[in-house]
Amino acid sequence: MLELFKHIFHLDFEWLFQNYNDVVYIILFLVIFIETGLVIMPFLPGDSLLFTAGLFANQINKVSGQPFLSLTYLLVLLVIAAVVGDNVNYWIGRKIGLKALQLKFRGKNIVKQEYLTKTHLFYEKYGTKTVILARFVPIVRTFAPFAAGISEMNYKKFLSFDIFGGALWIFSLTIAGYFLGEFPWIRKNIELAALAIIFISILPIIIEIAKAKMNKQK
Numbered sequence: 001m002l003e004l005f006k007h008i009f010h011l012d013f014e015w016l017f018q019n020y021n022d023v024v025y026i027i028l029f030l031v032i033f034i035e036t037g038l039v040i041m042p043f044l045p046g047d048s049l050l051f052t053a054g055l056f057a058n059q060i061n062k063v064s065g066q067p068f069l070s071l072t073y074l075l076v077l078l079v080i081a082a083v084v085g086d087n088v089n090y091w092i093g094r095k096i097g098l099k100a101l102q103l104k105f106r107g108k109n110i111v112k113q114e115y116l117t118k119t120h121l122f123y124e125k126y127g128t129k130t131v132i133l134a135r136f137v138p139i140v141r142t143f144a145p146f147a148a149g150i151s152e153m154n155y156k157k158f159l160s161f162d163i164f165g166g167a168l169w170i171f172s173l174t175i176a177g178y179f180l181g182e183f184p185w186i187r188k189n190i191e192l193a194a195l196a197i198i199f200i201s202i203l204p205i206i207i208e209i210a211k212a213k214m215n216k217q218k
Contacts, residue, residue, distance in 0.1 A: 009045060011052045017061070017068055025073060028053055029081045032170075035142060037085030039092065042142035047173055050078065051197045054177025071178055075170060082135075082166035086145040090158060093149025131158060132165035141169075173197070 007015045008031060016024050028049070035044040057069040134144035148158050180193070 008049075011045065011048060013052060013056050013068070017056075024069070025077055028074070029077050032078050032081040033085040033088075035085070036082050036145070036166075037088040039089060039097075039142055039146045042139040046138060046141065047136070047197050050170060050173035051177035051180075051193065053078075054174035055181035055193075057174070058178045058181040071174070075174060078170045078174065079167050082170055083163050086131075086162050086166060087159065089142070089145040090149040090153075090155070090162075093146035094152060095149075097146060097150045128157060128161045131161045132168070135165045135169035 004027070008027070013024075016027065020027060031044055031049060032046065034041050035046050053069060053074055054071070057067055057071040057074055059068055060066065061068050130144055131148060134141045145158075145162070
């Protein structure tokens with residue numbers, strides 16, 4: 001199992017195909033589901049995994065003469081994984097997270113009620129944008145549905161925008177990998193391309209941190 005995780009983190013798809021063949025679809029499904037569905041697992045590769053999977057969907061397996069992965073199967077399975085994962089995370093937050101945050105220590109709540117109220121108001125006002133945009137930010141996308149559950153964001157609203165955001169995330173990065181995989185340099189430098197995708201993904205966080213520091217200085 002540790003060996004499998006090591007190769008997943010290194011985006012070693014060739015090793016995965018050699019050892020698991022078509023089971024790779026299930027492995028990719030589980031990685032996306034766990035990354036989005038379990039709040040304790042935010043560090044699994046998401047963006048870079050989707051990009052690399054798309055790239056391999058446009059590469060021919062010399063043994064079978066067919067693409068390593070079917071782009072259609074990939075898109076359908078991973079959208080389902082992303083949406084189901086987010087919904088599991090939402091309900092964990094709503095049913096368990098809220099109770100955990102209301103635990104008391106020496107007669108006082110661990111988390112002040114005013115913080116929970118502010119979180120609830122934030123998701124009522126900005127929840128739909130957060131659910132969609134969080135998909136494209138590593139770590140944040142793992143905590144956003146959990147926070148939406150804790151804040152008791154309207155579930156129908158959460159679900160509709162989560163499906164849209166999940167499909168947008170999966171389609172954009174996987175298809176980007178599929179078409180950019182046409183370039184020989186990217187095929188030969190998958191790890192560098194994946195790092196570039198990660199950097200682009202965390203760029204919004206870097207910009208927001210920079211803005212916050214500038215505002216403090218002012």
